[in-house]
Amino acid sequence: MDNTPLVSVIITFYNSGDFVHSAIKEVQKQTYKKIEIICVNDGSQDETLSLLKKYQQEDNRIIIINKNNEGGAHNALAAGQKVVKGKYILTFDHDDKLGEDALEQAVISMKQNPDWGISLFKVVIMDEEGDLLESRPQPKNILTAKEAVKATVIRFKYAFRCLYKREVFQSFSYYKKEPWLNYDEYVGRRLIYNAGFIGFNSGVYYYVRNKDSCTSKISLKTITPLETEILNREFIKKNELYKNIDIDFEIFFMNKLNSYIKLYEHKLKNKSSQTQKKYVRDLFKRAFDSINKNIIIQSQKGFKKKYMQLLFSNFFIYYLIRKLR
Incomplete structure (x- = not known):
């Protein structure tokens, strides 16, 4: 009886015909062979689906999920999340790369440490030409879920x-x-929190920083990460995960809000409908209300403290000052 655990690899595609070949080949070349390759076609309008079907005919490990695009990459991942059969799961971005033994090393680490819920790869960040930008550090010790x-x-x-x-x-x-x-x-943080212990392995994941990714294009959707930030803050506060960094935690979020206000006022407001303007105004107000203003005020002295007291006196004043700066 074969006791080799199955690994599910989820790859999402949206108008990604240029990446179908390279993405599938990155997984197929793995030294670890007991895998299922779940390819989620997220409503592509190009040749993505036909290319996926071609590769499926050549490799019966490929499973295609063809769905309508719902406007968020997370929903493509959700489609794959529902159907995975593997004991272990990897989500793989279609333009990234993997060391040939990445899955093998990760599986070995998980089998040797059954209390781990997650095993981290070594991550190398590259540009689209394949030039090294940076190598990200791994933890020096096993992390608890809260530490992670x-x-x-x-x-x-x-x-x-x-x-x-x-x-x-x-x-x-x-x-x-x-x-x-x-x-x-946000979902990633929730999964980490549910992992028990987080370890690491010697396999290498090459993350490609893509200049033309959807996150680099400016539209009203560019503001929506603030929604995710609010959810993150609620989760982190509820589980008391920001002790000893509470001042930095609040100032960091305030600066995020400031940057979104500036972006909206300078590049998006004039293109927005009345309904969109109302949504953005409400989003900014909810973000403002979530700031622990007293922590920031008490961290300041002299004129800066008085300025912060004025700034935080109400949302109208805060927004007026921030959009003018």
Whole structure:
């Protein structure tokens, strides 16, 4: 009887015909062969689906999910999340790369450490030409779930490209009706929190920083990560994951809000309908209300403290000052 665990690899595609070949070949070349390759076609209008079907005829490990586009990459992941059969799961971006033994090393680490819910790859960040930009550090020690989530507060200390146990991966759904950008980051934190312990392996995941990704194009959707930030804040506060960094936590979010106000006022407001303007105004107000203003005020002295007291006196004053700066 074959006791080799099955690994499910989820790859999402949206008008990604140029990447179908390279993405599938990256997974097929793995030294670890007991895999299912779940390809989610997220409503592509190009040749993506026909190319996927061609590769499926050549490799019966390929499973195609063909769905309508719902405006958010997280919902493509949700479609794959529902059908995975593997003991372990990898979500793989179609323009990224993998070391040939990445899955093998990750599986070995998980089998040797059955209490791990996640095993982190070594992450190397490259540009589209394949030039090295940076290598991200791995933890020096095994992390508890709380320690791992804390490492994502304010900024990601580690790059969470990883192999999941299936029960961890399916413990919180990627599905969200709203097409918010970065909602998958919120789900990622929830999965990390449910992982028990987080370890690491020697396999390499090459993350390609794509200049033309959807997150680099400016539209009203560019504001929606603020929705995700609000959810993240609620989750982090509820589970007391920001102790000892509460001042930095609040100032970081305030600066995020400021940058979105500036972006909207300078590049998006004039293109927005009245309904969109109302939505954005409400979003900014909810973000403003979520700030622990007293923590920021008390961290200041002299004139800066008085300025912050005025700034936070009400949303109208805050918004007026921020949009003029």
